[in-house]
Amino acid sequence: MDKIENKSTEKKPSLNFLEQIVENDLKNGINDGRLLTRFPPEPNGYLHIGHAKSICLNFGLAEKYGGKTNLRFDDTNPTKESTEYVNAIMEDVRWLGFQWQEPVLYASDYFDKLYELAVYLIKKSKAYVCHMSAEEISTGRGTPQTPGKESAWRNTSVEQNLREFEKMRIGEYKEGERVLRAKIDMASPNMWMRDPVMYRIMFAHHHRTDNKWCIYPMYDWAHGQSDYIEGITHSICTLEFVPHRQLYDWFLENLDIKGTRPRQYEFARLNLTYTVMSKRKLLQLVEEKYVDGWDDPRMPTVSGLRRRGYTPASIRTFADRVGVAKRENMIDVSLLEFCIREDLNKNAPRAMVVLNPVKLIIDNYPENQQEKLPAIINPEDAESKKRMVPFSREIYIEREDFMEDPPKKFFRLAPGAEVRLKYAYIIRCDSVIKDEQGNTSEIHCTYFPDTKSGMQSNRKVKGTLHWVNIDTAVEIEVKLYDRLFSVPEPENVDEGQDFKDFINADSLKMVKGYGEPFINEFFPGKGFQFERLGYFSADKESAPGNLIFNRTVTLRDSWAKENRG
Ligand code: ATP
Ligand code: MG
Numbered sequence: 256m257d258k259i260e261n262k263s264t265e266k267k268p269s270l271n272f273l274e275q276i277v278e279n280d281l282k283n284g285i286n287d288g289r290l291l292t293r294f295p296p297e298p299n300g301y302l303h304i305g306h307a308k309s310i311c312l313n314f315g316l317a318e319k320y321g322g323k324t325n326l327r328f329d330d331t332n333p334t335k336e337s338t339e340y341v342n343a344i345m346e347d348v349r350w351l352g353f354q355w356q357e358p359v360l361y362a363s364d365y366f367d368k369l370y371e372l373a374v375y376l377i378k379k380s381k382a383y384v385c386h387m388s389a390e391e392i393s394t395g396r397g398t399p400q401t402p403g404k405e406s407a408w409r410n411t412s413v414e415q416n417l418r419e420f421e422k423m424r425i426g427e428y429k430e431g432e433r434v435l436r437a438k439i440d441m442a443s444p445n446m447w448m449r450d451p452v453m454y455r456i457m458f459a460h461h462h463r464t465d466n467k468w469c470i471y472p473m474y475d476w477a478h479g480q481s482d483y484i485e486g487i488t489h490s491i492c493t494l495e496f497v498p499h500r501q502l503y504d505w506f507l508e509n510l511d512i513k514g515t516r517p518r519q520y521e522f523a524r525l526n527l528t529y530t531v532m533s534k535r536k537l538l539q540l541v542e543e544k545y546v547d548g549w550d551d552p553r554m555p556t557v558s559g560l561r562r563r564g565y566t567p568a569s570i571r572t573f574a575d576r577v578g579v580a581k582r583e584n585m586i587d588v589s590l591l592e593f594c595i596r597e598d599l600n601k602n603a604p605r606a607m608v609v610l611n612p613v614k615l616i617i618d619n620y621p622e623n624q625q626e627k628l629p630a631i632i633n634p635e636d637a638e639s640k641k642r643m644v645p646f647s648r649e650i651y652i653e654r655e656d657f658m659e660d661p662p663k664k665f666f667r668l669a670p671g672a673e674v675r676l677k678y679a680y681i682i683r684c685d686s687v688i689k690d691e692q693g694n695t696s697e698i699h700c701t702y703f704p705d706t707k708s709g710m711q712s713n714r715k716v717k718g719t720l721h722w723v724n725i726d727t728a729v730e731i732e733v734k735l736y737d738r739l740f741s742v743p744e745p746e747n748v749d750e751g752q753d754f755k756d757f758i759n760a761d762s763l764k765m766v767k768g769y770g771e772p773f774i775n776e777f778f779p780g781k782g783f784q785f786e787r788l789g790y791f792s793a794d795k796e797s798a799p800g801n802l803i804f805n806r807t808v809t810l811r812d813s814w815a816k817e818n819r820g
Contacts, residue, residue, distance in 0.1 A: 271579040273520060277320050277489060283468045286488040286515045293487050294348070295362075295478070296341035297329045300534035301556045302347045304570070304591070308525040311574035313491055315354040325485055326355035330363045331477045333461040341462070343549070347557040348409025352567045362477045363463045365484055369472050370424070372480060372510055373435060373453060377416045379777070381509050382453060383408055384756035385436045392434070392557075396440075396449045402442035403449045409438060418427035423456055426469045430456045433471075439505060447502045451475060466771075476535035480510075482517040490517040492523040494583065523580040529738040530590045531746050531754050546739070546756055550795075552805045553739040553762050563736065564782040564792025564807030569595040585744070592808050599782050599790040599807065604632045607644065607677065607721045608770040608785040610733060614652035615698045619684060620648040625726065628708065630678040642773045646679050649725040651769055656720050657698055659687060662685070662736075666718035668698065672780070676716040677786065681714050700737040721786045727771035731802040733791070735764040774802065780805055 266495065270278065292313040296306060317324045326348060345359065352790075364432040364666055368547045376382040387395065395453055397403035409421075423433050437452040451753050453476040458469050479502075500519050507516050531540075532555060539600040540546050541556070549556050552563035560570065577586055607630075627643035640726045652668070657803060661669040668674050673683045680702045688697040703769040741759040777783060782792040789810050 272318060272581065273489070273491065273522065273579055274319070276323075276520065277316055280488070281320060282654070287727070288321050288487070289488055290317060291325065291326040291486055291488050292317050292491060293323065293327050293482065293485065294769045295327045295481070296344050296668075297332065297335075297474075298344060299332065299335040299336065300340060300538055301343050301558055303532055303534070304527065304530075304556065304560065305525040306521060306574075307347075307351060307534045307557055307570050308574045308577060309493075310348055310353060311560075311571055312522070312579060314348075314355075314630060315571075315574075316489070316491075318353075322488075323356040324353070325487065327360040327362065327481060327485070329474065329478065329481075330361050330461070330463065331472050332456065333459040333471065338462050343558060347587055350561060350567055351557065351570060356420060360481075360485065361463055362481050365477070365481055366468055366482055366773055368484060371479060372679060373472075373476070374417065374420065376437065376453075376509060377420060377435075378412055378413055379509065381438050382435055383407075383411055383416050384433050387449075388432075391454065392436075394513060398442070399444065399446060402592060403521055405441050405448065406436070409450070420454075423454065423470075426458070427612045428456055428642065433611060434457065437476075437502075437506070439502075445487070445498055445501050447475070447498050448505065451502060464692075475499055476506070479506055479517070479519075483507060483512060487517040488515070490519045492519060492521055493577055494581075494609045495523050495524075499806065509674075521581075523583050526583070526585045526746075527555065527578060527591065528585060528743040529740045529745070530588060531740070533746070534745070539755070544756075545755065552734070552794075553736055558665075561780070562792075562795055563778075563805050564599075565595050565628075565792065566598050566782065569598040572598070572704050580742055583606075588738070595808050596790065596810075601635050602633070603783040603790060604631070604642075604773075605634070605784045605786050606771055607723055607776050608713045608731070608733075608768050608774065608788060608791075609651040609653055609723045610766050610768040610785075610788060611654045612723075612769055613654045613657060613695055613698060614720070615650050615652050615682075615700060617650075617700050617702045618649050618685070619701050622648055624648070625724075628678045643772075644646075644678055644771050644773070645724045645727045646676075647724055647726055649721045650676070651725055651728065652698070652720050656718075657684075657687075657695065659695065666716075666760045667720060668694055668718070672712070673716045674720050675706070675708075675716050675724050678708050678720050679722070680704070680708070681712070681716055721788075723769045723771055725769075727772050729772060729774055729802065731768050731770050731774065731804055733766050733768045733804045733806065734794070735766065737762045737764075755805055768804075770802075775799065777802075784810075 294313045314324045372559045380406040385408045395404045411717050434452045436450045439448045441449050454470045459469050460687040520695035550562045560734050573591050625647040628646050629641040630644045632642050633639040633641050656667040658669050670684050682702045683702040684700050687695050690696040706714050739762050740757050742757045745754040745757045777793045779793045779795045784790050790807040792807050795803050
């Protein structure tokens with residue numbers, strides 16, 4: 256597997272291979288100059304960042320070349336699917352900033368048509384009803400090295416097969432008693448061509464067709480035909496479908512499709528370090544309560560990333576930087592973090608918050624006095640407005656910013672040392688008071704009025720601290736997230752081990768904090784920077800009087816040093 260390191264500084268090639276194909280097709284008038292892609296999720300879970308990659312690719316191609324994209328739910332497996340998932344998927348696609356061609360489509364829209372097409376193949380003697388069990392079919396398929404065994408029902412008459420298929424449809428057989436199989440080639444070197452199953456019996460309620468059907472098309476049968484029915488021109492999927500392509504082509508060929516057919520192109524799925532990406536595994540994390548639902552901010556789901564404070568723009572940029580590869584690869588999750596950091600650095604307002612407070616008293620600052628000091632909301636934005644930060648005699652600073660007995664290069668606060676309070680004054684530490692346990696409970700300082708921020712002063716200091724005025728402090732709850740897994744490839748573990756053995760026990764830390772009044776203006780989903788601490792976003796459950804913030808990402812890549820030396 257290729258390892259792709261953080262590629263953020265690399266120059267991008269001008270066109271990826273899919274763009275080249277589309278450009279060529281459009282230039283040569285293939286499909287009458289039409290471009291129609293699709294995104295075909297199965298509604299059996301929430302979308303993850305891998306799906307987001309596929310969404311950006313399919314919708315992005317159509318956007319770039321004036322085409323359209325269908326959203327089609329591949330709802331052929333009723334026992335695992337639900338409208339909850341359908342709705343969540345639509346919300347996520349919209350949130351990413353894409354609009355599908357109306358209406359929303361479902362493979363189940365084509366159940367009648369697919370049935371008709373199956374009958375057509377039976378009539379051509381290209382499909383037959385088989386009585387073998389799933390297990391017998393599986394062993395009968397042989398191995399890639401040895402040919403499979405032909406089913407005893409392979410050469411039954413068309414009339415008998417039509418009758419049998421009808422009986423399957425009206426519920427005369429139990430689950431597993433019959434299947435419809437394509438009649439292709441039991442000796443094909445491609446296992447997918449060895450008389451694959453097209454329909455199976457399932458007495459299951461379907462979220463859209465209710466109990467109308469008790470036979471359901473297999474994905475491989477439904478998928479290619481759905482593309483064809485919709486007139487998809489470029490059917491883009493991930494590499495594991497390469498061997499299926501021959502089967503899809505066989506179906507279209509034997510259905511005597513006239514005119515242009517959808518063409519399938521494959522690209523490498525997105526894999527991310529420190530992340531599991533399969534919906535089955537994500538569902539386990541949810542059901543076994545390792546996380547707090549599909550939108551837990553530690554989940555790689557689109558809804559989790561949204562709740563964590565990721566922006567649609569950052570995810571689209573990420574998808575773009577990842578590029579479109581033809582070989583399996585592993586992307587460093589720090590590239591994703593880089594993209595959100597870059598976005599928030601440019602766009603997020605700043606605020607001061609203290610997460611591990613210690614009280615600091617400025618002894619020479621008049622009691623009962625308060626000033627409001629101007630602070631720029633976003634230094635990266637030339638037109639940024641200012642916010643007013645209250646300042647008075649008693650403030651909080653971070654406990655880590657004070658050391659009683661500091662090492663040599665400690666430029667923060669220590670007895671006798673001077674530092675600047677951001678947007679305010681230079682102060683000097685004169686003394687400390689300790690509690691019974693010996694912890695610092697108060698730091699006493701002197702401030703220098705002529706060092707007010709923006710004024711000329713000869714006093715120079717090396718350190719600048721953030722702080723929060725105690726009187727006006729807003730109490731908040733902060734959730735500090737770390738990676739959910741402690742190993743780079745949790746999906747690639749040794750025999751006998753499970754991805755859940757590698758869950759990071761410290762992936763969530765909750766702390767109380769204090770913020771300047773400005774943070775009251777933040778609403779769920781809005782990201783910003785707590786100065787010197789990182790990027791944070793108000794949680795969906797945050798409300799006035801009960802402010803909850805999620806750490807979206809740290810200010811710097813704190814893992815870079817540890818992991819890459
Ligand atoms: P999973 O394996 O996570 O369960 P899936 O492939 O079964 O995913 P689908 O709902 O069938 O999920 O996927 C919808 C579309 O998203 C498909 O076209 C699939 O190729 C694409 N897709 C899924 N996972 C990834 C990924 N990691 N990277 C890129 N595209 C993906
Ligand atoms: Mg799938």
